[in-house]
Amino acid sequence: MERYYQPEIECASREQIKAWQDERLVKQVQHVWDNVPYYRKKMEEKGLTPADIKSSDDLYKLPFLTKDDLRQAYPYGLMGKPLKDCVRIQSTSGTTGKRVVAFYTQHDIDLWEDCCARAIMAAGGTDEDVCQVSYGYGLFTGGPGLNGGSHKVGCLTIPTSSGNTERQIMFIQDLSATILCCTPSYAAYIGETMKEMGLTPDQIPLKAGIFGAEAWSEEMRQDIQNTLGIKAYDIYGLTELSGPGVSFECSEQTGMHINEDHFIAEIIDPVTGEVLPEGAKGELVFTSITKEAFPLLRYRTRDICTLSRKPCSCGRTHVRMSKPMGRSDDMLIIRGVNVFPSQIEAVLLNAGYPANYQIIIDRVKSTDTLDVQVEMTPEMFTDNMGEIKKRQSELEAGLRSMLGISARVVLVAPKTITRSEGKAVRVIDKRKI
Amino acid sequence: MSLKQISIFVENKPGKLCDVTELLAKHGIDMRALSLAETTDFGIVRIIADDVFKATTVLKDEGFIHNVSSVLGVAIPDEPGGLHRVLEVLREAGINVEYMYAFLGGKRVDHAYMIFRVEDNKAAVAALRVKGIRCVDQDEIADL
Numbered sequence A: 001m002e003r004y005y006q007p008e009i010e011c012a013s014r015e016q017i018k019a020w021q022d023e024r025l026v027k028q029v030q031h032v033w034d035n036v037p038y039y040r041k042k043m044e045e046k047g048l049t050p051a052d053i054k055s056s057d058d059l060y061k062l063p064f065l066t067k068d069d070l071r072q073a074y075p076y077g078l079m080g081k082p083l084k085d086c087v088r089i090q091s092t093s094g095t096t097g098k099r100v101v102a103f104y105t106q107h108d109i110d111l112w113e114d115c116c117a118r119a120i121m122a123a124g125g126t127d128e129d130v131c132q133v134s135y136g137y138g139l140f141t142g143g144p145g146l147n148g149g150s151h152k153v154g155c156l157t158i159p160t161s162s163g164n165t166e167r168q169i170m171f172i173q174d175l176s177a178t179i180l181c182c183t184p185s186y187a188a189y190i191g192e193t194m195k196e197m198g199l200t201p202d203q204i205p206l207k208a209g210i211f212g213a214e215a216w217s218e219e220m221r222q223d224i225q226n227t228l229g230i231k232a233y234d235i236y237g238l239t240e241l242s243g244p245g246v247s248f249e250c251s252e253q254t255g256m257h258i259n260e261d262h263f264i265a266e267i268i269d270p271v272t273g274e275v276l277p278e279g280a281k282g283e284l285v286f287t288s289i290t291k292e293a294f295p296l297l298r299y300r301t302r303d304i305c306t307l308s309r310k311p312c313s314c315g316r317t318h319v320r321m322s323k324p325m326g327r328s329d330d331m332l333i334i335r336g337v338n339v340f341p342s343q344i345e346a347v348l349l350n351a352g353y354p355a356n357y358q359i360i361i362d363r364v365k366s367t368d369t370l371d372v373q374v375e376m377t378p379e380m381f382t383d384n385m386g387e388i389k390k391r392q393s394e395l396e397a398g399l400r401s402m403l404g405i406s407a408r409v410v411l412v413a414p415k416t417i418t419r420s421e422g423k424a425v426r427v428i429d430k431r432k433i
Numbered sequence B: 001m002s003l004k005q006i007s008i009f010v011e012n013k014p015g016k017l018c019d020v021t022e023l024l025a026k027h028g029i030d031m032r033a034l035s036l037a038e039t040t041d042f043g044i045v046r047i048i049a050d051d052v053f054k055a056t057t058v059l060k061d062e063g064f065i066h067n068v069s070s071v072l073g074v075a076i077p078d079e080p081g082g083l084h085r086v087l088e089v090l091r092e093a094g095i096n097v098e099y100m101y102a103f104l105g106g107k108r109v110d111h112a113y114m115i116f117r118v119e120d121n122k123a124a125v126a127a128l129r130v131k132g133i134r135c136v137d138q139d140e141i142a143d144l
Helices: A016-036 A037-045 A056-061 A066-070 A106-122 A142-153 A165-176 A182-196 A218-228 A341-350 A384-404 B017-028 B051-060 B082-092 B121-129 B138-142
Strands: A086-092 A101-106 A131-133 A156-158 A179-182 A208-212 A231-239 A243-249 A255-259 A263-268 A283-286 A299-305 A333-336 A338-339 A357-364 A367-375 A407-414 A427-429 B005-010 B033-037 B043-050 B068-079 B097-104 B109-117
Touching: A016 A037, A016 A056, A016 A283, A016 A384, A056 A165, A056 A263, A056 A338, A066 A101, A101 A106, A101 A165, A106 A231, A131 A142, A142 A179, A142 A243, A156 A243, A156 A333, A165 A182, A165 B097, A179 A299, A182 A208, A182 A218, A182 A367, A208 A218, A208 A299, A218 A231, A231 A338, A231 A384, A231 B121, A333 A357, A333 B033, A338 A341, A341 A357, A341 A384, A384 A407, B005 B017, B005 B051, B005 B109, B005 B138, B017 B043, B017 B051, B033 B109, B043 B051, B051 B068, B068 B082, B082 B097, B082 B121, B109 B121
Parallel strands: A131 A156, A131 A179, A179 A208, A208 A231, A357 A427, A367 A407
Antiparallel strands: A086 A101, A231 A243, A243 A255, A263 A283, A283 A299, A333 A338, A357 A367, B005 B043, B005 B068, B033 B043, B068 B109, B097 B109
16 A cells, blocks of 8 residues: 555645646745845846746746856855754765755755655655664765654654664664665665575565665666565655655656655756756756755756656656666766765875876675776885875875765876877776666 | 885786886896885886896886885895894894895805895995995996
């Protein structure tokens, strides 16, 4: 039996959803115009006033926001509420090392947690369940978002955060956790570890998993489902919009329902910015119509996917998005963390290394590995091994502090980094996703 | 009274060391001594060559990352306790050995040679000389 957290919203008629979107968009545009000079200026440059936006049909007129805008407006430039009304920030990495900082009022957090609660109930969760949240807690939205959603559903929540796999397994076993929330690669790792311990799926109490924050394939889903004996659900979100729960999968597992009462989704041509018809593949753009503290209009996610409004047999009426099929920029998601090659370059240059590098990403035993190959230079070379290794580990420490994940620095001989047509190939992603 | 050691950066991959030896062989460069320090990713090949200028020129031309540093070469009688006497002197003089390696001497079969990398070559040479231990120079190495 399909369960809903807010059935009257999740299964509302398309007309009702459109009516909510029309009303909320008009209100939101006025809110932004009145409180966010940065965006008001963008509107003025296009000759727009709030009066030009009469319904969601006028959405296409509004200017886009990009990660670059977030960087320029850092940290307070896109806030829609004074700081005294905000109660929280969450943060994610930005393109050039400047982090994205998103603000929340209590009301924003409340709505965000509702979205996560919908995802948990769509995965079959009830107040009888024990929900283990193994996403990182802290600046990363994964832990706090699912934690809040789990509370709203009434699950007994185990806030293990990520890491310490032995302890994760101990809690799953000893407290009979039924729902696991984490990145898919971590779920696969937990599964493999349990298998190595000799546990069969029927000895594992878990029944469902909610996995997101990174790309994963259907094959990976099957593997995780088989090893843990669960049904594995995808969840999608961005810190800029709130966090996980912008969209989530239902039992049909055929795309993620976007919470359209909070977010209007569009698919655009990443080159021209033109809105594409339903079903076309393009860049996903979101407008948050209920957020108070960080109200982003037409935010370009850079994720490439498709949308479908075909009725879903789960009963939900909200539009479904496909799994992202790629990016329209060079952002990489490694161990659930956003990484830009430009961040790595900044660390190298800062440490006096040449900007001649190559990033190699692989997935070893379900865990992403990040190697940064750097060409040795005559200036850096010495006959003293200790000194070279010291510099190498200093560079690794610099990368860790910039990226938030560890990277291995590999020193290579000059001119060994592959070049094509004179331009170095910066990223080699060997992961089979 | 010191020797020129050439250190070469090589990746720790099949055939990479061979590229270096091939180049030296092609140009008729004779190695007197060689040592290798390695990590899983890369290594440092340290050599004492008969013709330092020629060796560094061809390495540079072929794009090998390398550098030249001064090391001490010490002739040691090839008998029990030979090395120990040298190290005792360095210990008494408070001189730290960063690394060292050995080779047996060409024409003089009764001698071994040790290469020492120390911070202060002059201090080490002086301390050894007081104890009657002789350091070899580049000409002597080239002539072996």
